[in-house]
Amino acid sequence: MNIIDPGFILGHYNYWVAIILIMIGLYTMIAKRNLIKKFIGLNIIETAIFLFYISLGDVTGGIAPIFAEGSTNPPDAVILYANPLPSAMMLTAIVVTLCMTALALSFAVLIYRRYKTLDARRLMELL
Amino acid sequence: MIWILNGALLLTLIVLALWALKSRDLLVSAMILSLYSFLMAIIYAQLNSPDIALTEAAVGAGITTVLFILAIQKTRRTEEETDDDQLQIGPLCVVLTIGAVLALAVAGMPAFGSPDSPGATVTGNLYLEEGQATTGVANIVTAIIAYYRSFDTLGEITVIFAVGIAIIGLYLKKQEGFDDDE
Amino acid sequence: MTMNDDLIVRTVTRRMIPFLLLFGAYILLHGHIGAGGGFQAGIIITSAIILAAIGGDLKEIRSALSCRTLFAIGAVGSVGITLVGILGILAGGWFFQYGSLPLPYSQEIIHLIAITCVEIGIGVAVFGMMFLIFIAIAGGEE
Numbered sequence: 001m002n003i004i005d006p007g008f009i010l011g012h013y014n015y016w017v018a019i020i021l022i023m024i025g026l027y028t029m030i031a032k033r034n035l036i037k038k039f040i041g042l043n044i045i046e047t048a049i050f051l052f053y054i055s056l057g058d059v060t061g062g063i064a065p066i067f068a069e070g071s072t073n074p075p076d077a078v079i080l081y082a083n084p085l086p087s088a089m090m091l092t093a094i095v096v097t098l099c100m101t102a103l104a105l106s107f108a109v110l111i112y113r114r115y116k117t118l119d120a121r122r123l124m125e126l127l
Numbered sequence: 128m129i130w131i132l133n134g135a136l137l138l139t140l141i142v143l144a145l146w147a148l149k150s151r152d153l154l155v156s157a158m159i160l161s162l163y164s165f166l167m168a169i170i171y172a173q174l175n176s177p178d179i180a181l182t183e184a185a186v187g188a189g190i191t192t193v194l195f196i197l198a199i200q201k202t203r204r205t206e207e208e209t210d211d212d213q214l215q216i217g218p219l220c221v222v223l224t225i226g227a228v229l230a231l232a233v234a235g236m237p238a239f240g241s242p243d244s245p246g247a248t249v250t251g252n253l254y255l256e257e258g259q260a261t262t263g264v265a266n267i268v269t270a271i272i273a274y275y276r277s278f279d280t281l282g283e284i285t286v287i288f289a290v291g292i293a294i295i296g297l298y299l300k301k302q303e304g305f306d307d308d309e
Numbered sequence: 310m311t312m313n314d315d316l317i318v319r320t321v322t323r324r325m326i327p328f329l330l331l332f333g334a335y336i337l338l339h340g341h342i343g344a345g346g347g348f349q350a351g352i353i354i355t356s357a358i359i360l361a362a363i364g365g366d367l368k369e370i371r372s373a374l375s376c377r378t379l380f381a382i383g384a385v386g387s388v389g390i391t392l393v394g395i396l397g398i399l400a401g402g403w404f405f406q407y408g409s410l411p412l413p414y415s416q417e418i419i420h421l422i423a424i425t426c427v428e429i430g431i432g433v434a435v436f437g438m439m440f441l442i443f444i445a446i447a448g449g450e451e
Contacts, residue, residue, distance in 0.1 A: 011238035013130075014174075017137040019233065023226040024144045030218035034206045036153050036198060040160050043191065044144050047167050050179065058174040060240035065267040066177070066343060067259050081255050081267075082175035088271035092283045094182050095348055095435075099290040101191055102442045105198040106297060109446060112202040119207045177344035181336070185352040190439060193359055197446050263417030264341040264424060272346060273424040277405040280427065281390060284434050288387045291380055291438040298445040299376060 014055035021048035035108045035118045039101060046097045050090045057086035129173065136170050151206050157195035164188045178268045322364025329357035337432050341421060347428035351435030358436075359443055371448060376441060383437025389430040393423060 021044055028041025062080035065087070112118055115126050140163060147159040164187025172180035254267050254275060264270040272280055337350030362370045394405040402409035407423035408416055 008234075008238075011241075012233060012236070013134065013137065014239050015233040015236065016230075017141065019226055019229045020141055021144055022229065023222045024141070024148060026225060027218055027222045028148045030221060031215045032148070032206075034153065036195070036202070037148075037156065037206065040147055040156050040195070043160060043187070044147070044163070047164065047183070047187065050183070051167065051170065054171055054174045054176050054179060055239055057176065058240055062175055064175045064177050064344075065255060067265045067267070083252065084254055084258075084267040084271055085252075087176040087179050087268045088276060089279070090176075090179055091182060091268065091272060091346075091348065092279050094179070094186055095283045096286050098186050098190060098439075099286050102194055102439075102446075103290050103293055105194050106294060106442065106446050109198050109201045110297060117207065118202055122207070178346065178349075181344050181349050182352070185349055185356065189356045190352055190359075193356075193443070194446065197443070201446065261416075262420040262424060264421065266341055266343060266346075269340045269346050269424065269428070273427040274405070274407070274420065277394070277427065280431065281394065281405075284387045284390055284431065287434055287438045288383065291383050291441055294442050294445045295376065295380060 015052065018048045018052040018055070021045070021051070033120045035111070035120060035123075036105070038120070039104050039108070042104075043097070043101060046093070050093065053086040053090050057083035059083070133170065133173060136166055136173075140166055140170075151212075152204060153199050153206065154196065154204050157192060157199060160195065161188045161192040164191070176268075178266070318364050322360050326357050326361050329360065330354060333357060333432075337428060338425070340428050341424060347431030348435055350428075351432040352439065354432070354436050355439045355443070358440055362443070362447070367448060371444060374440065374444070376444060379437045379441040379444065381437075383434050383441060386430045386432070386434025386437060389433070390427055393426050393430065396423075 025041040025044035025048060028044065029038050032038060032041065059080050059082055062082045065081045065084035108118060111123070115123060117123060117126070143159050143163040143166070147156045147163065150156045150159065164183055167187065168180045168184040171177075171183055254271055258267045258270045258275075259265060262270045262274050264274075333350045333354035336345035336353060337347060340346035340350070358370065358374075393407075396410060397406040398404055400409040400411055407420050410419050410423065412419050412422070414422070
């Protein structure tokens with residue numbers, strides 16, 4: 001496969017954007033010292049991962065996996081549906097992300113209340 | 128022509144993520160993250176998963192932003208004086224290495240949206256073929272969440288429950304005067 | 310956070326909350342037909358109540374929905390889902406196998422009823438726990 005092929009690059013553009021967003025989020029998490037900034041980076045990484053999975057399940061010319069009301073028969077092969085499994089798994093992942101963010105932020109509030117700083121390096125000195 | 132909209136939205140996402148990274152005002156970062164989540168919801172809807180789009184619009188642009196703003200209000204609005212503004216070589220090397228590995232992995236994958244990619248294969252997909260006949264639910268994502276993979280849902284609810292217990296343990300103990308400051 | 314003094318904010322929030330709650334109920338009960346489900350509905354209802362707390366009086370909301378009550382609501386949702394799963398065992402099937410429930414309906418309708426029950430349980434659990442987190446972070450110090 002030719003890496004320089006423009007069709008190859010354009011055919012994967014969602015994946016490239018997801019990778020770039022993961023890189024931005026990871027850089028935020030490693031390089032920034034403010035705890036809340038780190039959590040923002042974490043959120044960016046997570047949405048990028050969702051984007052990656054949702055792109056996996058999509059199919060060109062397909063429609064959302066919701067059947068029209070009243071049709072009880074299984075769909076005929078003519079209609080293409082997007083794969084519902086990545087959607088369902090990412091729905092669970094979004095819940096876990098929300099819980100993680102909430103818990104992390106409440107820890108940050110408690111840390112600030114006690115040590116009066118959110119700077120990771122200063123916290124390491126204080127601890 | 129939908130790919131023009133899609134590409135513009137994706138480029139805007141990258142710009143917003145960089146803006147959230149650069150801004151020293153945490154409140155601005157949180158609001159940028161809200162806008163980012165909203166654009167991401169539009170992209171999800173365009174990628175044929177309205178459930179995720181609805182969830183992302185409600186969670187990312189709603190509750191997460193509220194929690195971030197609350198936390199910023201309870202702490203401080205600006206970052207403390209640090210020298211992490213300029214590009215740091217060490218983290219950049221780590222991030223570029225990981226990005227290169229991910230790019231190599233993606234290079235072996237089938238093109239986005241191609242009907243024969245494993246993620247998008249519809250034939251032989253049990254959920255799509257007999258999901259509605261078995262469960263009577265028109266929205267297959269709901270059928271998967273509440274019937275086929277209900278153990279996932281049970282785990283998810285357990286996570287929510289555990290977070291509730293953790294919050295109770297963290298905050299309510301403090302309110303009863305059990306404060307061990309220094 | 311005290312009572313919001315701005316007349317516009319107070320009025321707009323008071324007028325918007327019923328519609329948000331209605332939208333949440335719609336999302337909850339139509340999860341099997343269109344996009345939506347228990348989790349989204351729980352989040353939307355939570356945001357409606359958070360709007361009430363921001364635009365109105367946080368103390369009033371806190372006295373109506375104390376942390377204890379919210380934790381109880383969340384626990385009821387979580388336990389309810391487990392109970393629906395255990396009902397499957399009692400009816401002679403597996404955990405979360407609804408098909409064998411002894412109800413005088415067709416297989417499809419039984420699945421539909423059980424799935425709606427699970428969705429409502431998810432919504433209730435998410436509402437209780439998420440609003441508990443909001444209350445705890447917002448009003449930790451009195």
